[in-house]
Amino acid sequence: MHRTRSLFLLLSVWILLVGGAAIAQDDGLKLTGWPYQVDVVTENLGRFTEQSGHGAQFLPFPSNEYHDKMVASFVAGTEFDVAYVRDSYLAEWASAGWILPITGLPGADELLADLPAGIIEQMSYDGEVYGLPYYSGVQTMAYNAAHLEAAGITAPPETWAEMLEQAQMIKDAGVVEYPILMQLRSGENYLLREWETLTAARGGRLFDDDFNPLFHLEGSAAWQALDWLTEGLDAGLIDPASLTDDDGTLLMAAGTTSYMTTTDYTLKAMNDPEQSNAAGSIKNALIPGANDVRSGSWGYVRLYSITNGAEDMDSAWQLVQFLGGRDATGEYYVAKRWALEFGLGFSQQGLYQDQDVRESISGWIDPDLLSEQGEYAISRPYRFVPFFSDWEIGSWGPLQAAILGDADKGEVLKDLAEEWNELKEDWGY
Amino acid sequence: MQSKLAHTRKELPQGALAIFFSAPAVLIIAATILAPFCIAVFLSLHNWNLKRPGRERFIGLENYIDWLTDSDFWEPLRTTFTFAILAVALIVLLSLLISLLLNEKFPGRGILRALLLVPWAIPSVVNALLWKWLLNPQYGLVNAVFFELGIITEYQNVLGSMPSVMIWLVIAYSWIHIPLATLLLLSGLQTIPGDIYESAIVDGANIWQRFRFITLPLLRPMLSIVIIFEMIFALKVFDIIFVLTAGGPADATNVLGWTIYTETFRKLDFGAGSSIAMLLGAITLALAILFYVILEKGAER
Numbered sequence: 001m002h003r004t005r006s007l008f009l010l011l012s013v014w015i016l017l018v019g020g021a022a023i024a025q026d027d028g029l030k031l032t033g034w035p036y037q038v039d040v041v042t043e044n045l046g047r048f049t050e051q052s053g054h055g056a057q058f059l060p061f062p063s064n065e066y067h068d069k070m071v072a073s074f075v076a077g078t079e080f081d082v083a084y085v086r087d088s089y090l091a092e093w094a095s096a097g098w099i100l101p102i103t104g105l106p107g108a109d110e111l112l113a114d115l116p117a118g119i120i121e122q123m124s125y126d127g128e129v130y131g132l133p134y135y136s137g138v139q140t141m142a143y144n145a146a147h148l149e150a151a152g153i154t155a156p157p158e159t160w161a162e163m164l165e166q167a168q169m170i171k172d173a174g175v176v177e178y179p180i181l182m183q184l185r186s187g188e189n190y191l192l193r194e195w196e197t198l199t200a201a202r203g204g205r206l207f208d209d210d211f212n213p214l215f216h217l218e219g220s221a222a223w224q225a226l227d228w229l230t231e232g233l234d235a236g237l238i239d240p241a242s243l244t245d246d247d248g249t250l251l252m253a254a255g256t257t258s259y260m261t262t263t264d265y266t267l268k269a270m271n272d273p274e275q276s277n278a279a280g281s282i283k284n285a286l287i288p289g290a291n292d293v294r295s296g297s298w299g300y301v302r303l304y305s306i307t308n309g310a311e312d313m314d315s316a317w318q319l320v321q322f323l324g325g326r327d328a329t330g331e332y333y334v335a336k337r338w339a340l341e342f343g344l345g346f347s348q349q350g351l352y353q354d355q356d357v358r359e360s361i362s363g364w365i366d367p368d369l370l371s372e373q374g375e376y377a378i379s380r381p382y383r384f385v386p387f388f389s390d391w392e393i394g395s396w397g398p399l400q401a402a403i404l405g406d407a408d409k410g411e412v413l414k415d416l417a418e419e420w421n422e423l424k425e426d427w428g429y
Numbered sequence: 430m431q432s433k434l435a436h437t438r439k440e441l442p443q444g445a446l447a448i449f450f451s452a453p454a455v456l457i458i459a460a461t462i463l464a465p466f467c468i469a470v471f472l473s474l475h476n477w478n479l480k481r482p483g484r485e486r487f488i489g490l491e492n493y494i495d496w497l498t499d500s501d502f503w504e505p506l507r508t509t510f511t512f513a514i515l516a517v518a519l520i521v522l523l524s525l526l527i528s529l530l531l532n533e534k535f536p537g538r539g540i541l542r543a544l545l546l547v548p549w550a551i552p553s554v555v556n557a558l559l560w561k562w563l564l565n566p567q568y569g570l571v572n573a574v575f576f577e578l579g580i581i582t583e584y585q586n587v588l589g590s591m592p593s594v595m596i597w598l599v600i601a602y603s604w605i606h607i608p609l610a611t612l613l614l615l616s617g618l619q620t621i622p623g624d625i626y627e628s629a630i631v632d633g634a635n636i637w638q639r640f641r642f643i644t645l646p647l648l649r650p651m652l653s654i655v656i657i658f659e660m661i662f663a664l665k666v667f668d669i670i671f672v673l674t675a676g677g678p679a680d681a682t683n684v685l686g687w688t689i690y691t692e693t694f695r696k697l698d699f700g701a702g703s704s705i706a707m708l709l710g711a712i713t714l715a716l717a718i719l720f721y722v723i724l725e726k727g728a729e730r
Contacts, residue, residue, distance in 0.1 A: 067694075067695075068694045071479070071694060071697060072694075074479075075479060092480055092697065095480050095481075096479050096480050096482055096697070097482060177583060177584070185675060185677065186674075186675040186676055186677040186678075187675055239566070239567075239586075240566060240585075240586035240589040240590075241565075241566040241567060241586045241589065243586070243588075243589045243677060243678045244566075244586060244588045244589055244673075244674065244677070244678065245566075251567055254567065254568070256567050256568075386480050386481075387480075389695065389696065390696045390698075393691050393695050393696060396675075396676070396677065396680075397676065397677065397679050397680030397683060398679070398680075400677055400678045400679040400680075401679035401680070404590070404678065404679055406679050407679070
């Protein structure tokens with residue numbers, strides 16, 4: 001009995017010691033994001049720890065739940081010091097005070113000076129910059145050169161009308177059933193972005209610089225873009241899966257799609273034989289134009305931001321500088337690694353001069369065409385007003401109805417413009 | 430020993446003992462159900478948008494009035510009811526047929542009963558992902574089978590238009606809910622004494638008459654439970670919509686569960702989201718009571 005009691009006592013002491021140690025242990029900085037290449041992120045953090053002496057760990061959330069999980073985390077009082085942020089909800093998080101500006105922090109000006117103004121604009125809200133870039137790039141067009149060749153087409157389309165003509169030829173030649181895939185699904189990364197691309201490539205924009213809607217004006221580029229989508233779907237040239245599919249790059253890689261607009265870095269996976277049946281056939285081209293406009297596009301950026309939960313602002317800023325800027329040796333270590341090993345786009349001007357980076361990219365994308373595509377990128381300041389996401393969410397259903405011909409386009413666009421104006425007035429813009 | 434027990438009983442009266450033993454359960458329920466419910470009620474009576482900190486204020490029933498006068502509530506409500514009625518009808522019909530089959534004695538019945546549990550054991554999001562693959566318009570198995578059988582001449586995007594999207598959502602949803610309903614009905618069937626059927630056979634009742642006048646009336650209590658449960662589940666549907674359609678195409682599958690999600694976690698308007706959640710809760714409760722009363726009255730007759 002006495003022995004049992006002693007053992008129990010010892011066990012209790014051990015549990016207390018181990019438990020206490022676990023509670024007392026300082027895991028250092030906490031970085032969160034979506035789980036892209038977790039091992040690489042962890043390795044990078046190891047280098048940060050070696051250089052700075054600060055511990056750091058990566059605790060990601062699933063990509064498609066990232067926004068919602070982070071909102072819950074912020075509302076509850078986040079434990080994270082640094083977080084990935086997509087530009088699509090930068091305004092939302094900044095206006096709520098969940099992420100903190102880096103403007104004026106030591107060394108920030110120097111790092112920002114090496115970034116293009118357009119990228120800084122996309123990382124800003126209300127005059128303040130909210131982080132440093134994780135990766136960035138532009139929307140471009142991917143096409144399957146083997147499909148075009150099989151249909152006797154010698155060059156990718158230069159206009160949207162020509163794309164439909166070529167798609168008809170590909171379909172008639174029996175190459176694929178639905179040559180064009182557009183991203184028209186409900187969701188932040190789909191319908192609105194595709195509409196913006198189609199509109200920009202017709203020389204238009206959804207809103208003017210004062211955030212007034214332009215899309216509802218009869219004959220506007222945005223209106224024409226919706227007409228083109230309806231025409232393509234009705235003709236059986238745009239894949240009906242466009243309305244539901246959530247990753248068109250897989251269909252491109254499967255070799256069942258001939259054309260799609262996509263973010264630049266996805267071409268690396270599409271041309272990777274281990275990930276793609278169509279590897280080697282996927283090329284980039286300028287997004288087609290219309291109305292005497294050669295092309296149109298927009299840029300995107302994902303950034304590292306300091307959260308309002310950061311306990312030690314100095315070390316959190318050090319981590320952001322390491323990840324989105326230069327490491328202790330003065331090198332863009334993390335951005336360069338993403339570019340070389342994974343093809344992620346970058347904005348740091350210094351990296352464009354890096355010979356290793358230039359050679360690496362040209363294996364899966366035409367860097368000159370990509371660079372030219374960047375020249376056609378429009379700015380989208382309306383995306384950085386805090387009520388944009390409210391309006392966008394409400395637009396998906398009506399826009400799909402308009403594209404499918406289930407609702408009158410004019411009425412839908414007029415209603416969406418009115419809803420925007422109501423939100424704008426409510427928010428005092 | 431006996432005197433020791435008697436002593437304990439003296440020290441801890443029956444009421445105190447009951448409180449003592451039920452306290453952990455009560456505390457857990459209070460923390461996980463009651464507290465969130467109270468918070469949701471509180472939020473529903475406030476203007477509480479996380480994107481506009483510092484503007485939180487009590488607005489009484491304004492959120493509720495806004496919803497009840499807005500088509501953004503009535504359209505999803507109609508879609509929710511359409512989905513729920515179709516799903517419950519399919520689930521009850523199929524589970525009744527399967528339970529009748531499994532109530533009969535035949536070789537392999539035990540294995541079939543065990544297999545029945547497989548869909549039920551699959552997490553609902555995994556089930557949705559499974560159906561997403563099955564219904565894929567480029568490489569989905571459903572398209573491949575229909576194409577090979579000559580039912581379709583080209584692959585279809587069944588989630589891209591009405592009414593096919595609603596039909597397939599109901600099928601995908603029912604797939605995972607049929608096992609539980611079947612098990613409940615099977616347990617109900619097994620409580621019906623066999624000699625009633627034997628007497629009916631002696632009296633010359635055919636199979637339909639036995640089902641109509643013996644099985645159905647005696648199964649009614651369990652059938653009521655299944656219908657009420659399944660109606661409650663179907664009215665709250667969310668996960669399968671989230672994975673398969675995201676409320677589309679063109680809001681065709683925008684149910685109230687999806688509206689609550691977009692208001693709360695996309696627009697971050699916790700006040701509006703909580704109020705519509707309360708409305709859905711009230712509708713579900715009212716329907717459950719209504720079904721119960723109707724089915725009970727039927728049973729009395």
